[in-house]
Amino acid sequence: MRKFFFLLLLVILLNDIGKTAELTGRFLYNGEPVSGLSVFAISDGNELTGFEPRSITDSKGVYYFSDLEEGTYILRTFGEHSNTYYCTLKEFWGSSTDVLELKKDVRYRLNDLNLYKKFEVIAPFNGQVLSKSAPIFKWESFLEADHFKLQIYDVDGNMIYESPNLYSTEFQGPVLDEGIYSWQVNAYNHKNQKIAMTPFSKRRRLFTIGNPGVEPILLSVAIGPDLKNGELTEQRDIFLTDEEKVVVLLKWGHIEGKHTLVYKFFAPNGEKYHELPYILKSGQKYSYVWLDIRYHRMEELKGIWRLEVWVDGKNIRNLNFTIKRGDKSD
Incomplete structure (x- = not known):
């Protein structure tokens, strides 16, 4: 099933209403409405927690929020059209709206927002x-x-x-x-x-x-739940489905020039789940990547995952980690 990507154009129309803001708009693909998209109104600067105001587009592609507190928001969308969950960051897998500044007592209607398949x-x-x-x-x-x-x-x-x-x-x-x-x-x-x-x-x-030059030296690979000041907060290879993410930290020795670095995540069913490209540069000491797990679908998470590390088109390291159903309080 193909995934949707988003490119959003914002126009706001104002009308007086009650004590909080209302927000509505419509998603289209190739001129036709798209139904079944989950749309979250996230406070600007915050990460998605799953408790944000949420709307699901109807058969006409329309979403609607009522009683939004005054403040700045970003809309992010997820839906049944993706067989893989992606965080829809603006420059990454999909996109979100620009920042919306909402005032109380105002009704906002956004321009139609176009979706793009992948x-x-x-x-x-x-x-x-x-x-x-x-x-x-x-x-x-x-x-x-x-x-x-x-x-x-x-x-x-x-x-x-x-x-x-x-x-x-x-x-x-x-x-x-x-x-x-x-x-x-x-x-x-x-x-x-x-x-x-x-x-x-x-x-x-x-x-x-051409020739990429001397291959970078990978000193170590470690995995854990979070990163702080360039180091993992702890190291382990078993994670629970209610945790936020899996973080992989790579430490490098000598790097000369620029090189391509690609992280490839493979789900427990063996299918490639995610692929992230980067550029390593001279003098770089570490690099890291994470897999968001809190809001992925459960059936895609449980089991043994594999991460492959590729440099200049060569697979230089593989590692496994496990995600299992559970609660951190258990």
């Missing part, structure tokens, strides 16, 4: 090292697309190339200098409106042209 890239895979300077890009087919466009970004995230309209799922890119790049593909309908995209993040999908 499809996957195939090659170059995340972190792959290529010897050819004009790489061949491949991605999944997307039946609702009329055409695609491919973008290539430099190591600092600046777009350096955009393809013309593409009508197949394979394209030979331009000649590139040695270095680290990222890429993504967008899908468009016959009206040239974007309807889907490959997974988007600050780093997109990374690849390297």
